[in-house]
């Protein structure tokens with residue numbers, strides 16, 4: 001690889017030691033001149049080895065001149081320390097940068113460089129700022145919504161103490177709205193906000209708050225593009241603004257599955273560096289009526305019942321899910337109905353292939369280029385009409401569709417560990433009626449390394465569309481109709497007409513749609529590939545020890 005040319009190189013002092021400091025277009029590096037004379041050590045990117053440090057420019061948060069400083073002030077021993085050449089380095093600047101900690105957490109670290117000449121100090125500050133200004137993906141103006149009542153009700157405190165100082169340091173201006181009621185953020189985004197002023201929207205809260213913001217932004221985008229969201233056939237318009245999530249909720253699964261942690265500082269830093277992670281969105285309809293969008297879990301049966309019960313226990317905070325989880329588990333209800341789906345095609349993989357979606361995921365990248373090709377082909381909708389639906393009838397404890405892994409602190413690998421964030425598909429998991437013990441074993445596997453799909457009573461499919469009709473809304477004529485190969489619309493209108501005449505016992509659950517209860521049980525779901533973007537980069541692989549000096553040119 002060709003080494004980028006040096007922009008600056010100076011001998012500067014860090015904590016009373018002399019370093020050779022270099023800056024090129026991709027990295028800032030400083031090496032301890034004494035130590036590196038003895039070692040020919042290789043450095044670790046973004047870390048230190050044998051006195052060599054290296055930080056990619058794209059992970060520098062800010063640079064500030066430090067006024068009236070001296071290398072000895074830190075020690076508080078100005079009088080006692082013997083004179084050293086470092087004492088003449090009286091001008092200083094500080095570089096703030098991303099440091100990686102354990103479990104995908106990031107921290108803002110800093111290093112202060114002391115210079116002997118003020119002009120050198122100014123040149124360094126100016127040149128680093130020029131390089132940062134070239135990073136056009138970084139947001140400058142953000143619209144922030146804080147839910148003061150999410151999770152443990154610490155949203156405002158988290159923002160004020162942990163996030164706002166980082167945004168200020170990175171010179172990001174913000175307009176902050178603390179919500180006053182449910183759906184305040186959604187309505188403001190949909191109808192009022194002057195979105196042209198912003199480079200992104202930040203959500204401080206949990207999955208429910210994220211859902212509000214996503215609904216506001218997606219609906220606004222469709223309105224402005226003249227797209228009718230009640231139509232199941234329409235291709236939705238992707239949103240232009242990215243969404244940042246500062247986790248302050250009870251589950252925070254969208255943040256956890258896109259960043260790898262539910263740490264507010266880490267999320268703030270991903271926003272500052274201008275990360276971008278596309279994400280699929282499912283539209284949920286009941287006949288020709290739009291219900292909601294979903295990005296994480298659509299769950300009927302077990303997760304629907306857990307949510308319904310937990311809503312009555314909101315006052316308990318995050319613990320409500322565990323209490324309602326145990327209660328729902330013990331009630332052991334099953335539900336009868338029909339699931340039909342269109343399998344995902346192409347190189348989409350399978351939910352059991354162990355190809356985890358990670359930063360820069362090739363399956364997600366491939367799906368976006370496939371999508372571009374298919375949008376350019378006129379015959380797509382005809383082709384889709386000819387796709388064959390798979391139909392499954394049965395008695396289920398749970399019907400879950402996971403559009404992403406749904407990893408969260410309760411289940412670090414998630415409901416569907418190999419689901420992809422942006423591949424245009426959702427993983428449909430059918431848990432058939434089984435014994436309590438078997439179901440417990442399946443649930444337990446969400447918390448350990450065993451495969452939760454490796455049970456005779458669990459089936460899992462990667463799909464791009466699905467429908468569900470509960471048994472009590474089905475009639476024999478519907479089954480005949482389905483077998484005769486009727487199209488989606490004929491199929492649904494028939495179910496509707498026959499409904500009143502059907503004598504089945506209504507036993508029903510609710511759909512849990514990203515933590516909200518849906519008002520209908522018969523639904524049609526379609527995945528919209530990469531409809532939104534987050535300030536995230538997907539979960540990073542554990543650090544690879546590469547040679548940084550390909551970039552640093554030292």
Ligand SMILES: CCCCCCCCCCCCC/C=C/[C@@H](O)[C@H](CO)NC(=O)CCCCCCCCCCCCCCC
Pocket residue numbers: 206207208251252253296297303306307321322325326329406408410411414415440443444446447512513514515516
């Ligand atoms: C024995 C231990 C088994 C533990 C099994 C844990 C599985 C956890 C799977 C979590 C999946 C979360 C999916 C995310 C959905 C979000 O869009 C949504 C909005 O935030 N959250 C929920 O609906 C919140 C859903 C929260 C669900 C909690 C379920 C807890 C089940 C506890 C069962 C205990 C059985 C004990 C028997 C003695």
Ligand SMILES: Nc1ncnc2c1ncn2[C@@H]1O[C@H](COP(=O)(O)OP(=O)(O)OP(=O)(O)O)[C@@H](O)[C@H]1O
Pocket residue numbers: 146147148149150151152178179180181182183184204205206207208209210212248249250251252253515
């Ligand atoms: N000011 C407010 N007063 C009452 N409810 C609000 C307010 N602002 C937002 N909400 C609603 O609160 C609900 C829950 O919020 P949030 O998602 O932040 O926390 P949570 O439910 O504890 O976490 P999770 O969704 O991760 O389980 C959201 O559905 C949102 O619509």
Ligand SMILES: [Ca+2]
Pocket residue numbers: 280402403404419420421422423424425426
């Ligand atoms: Ca997906």
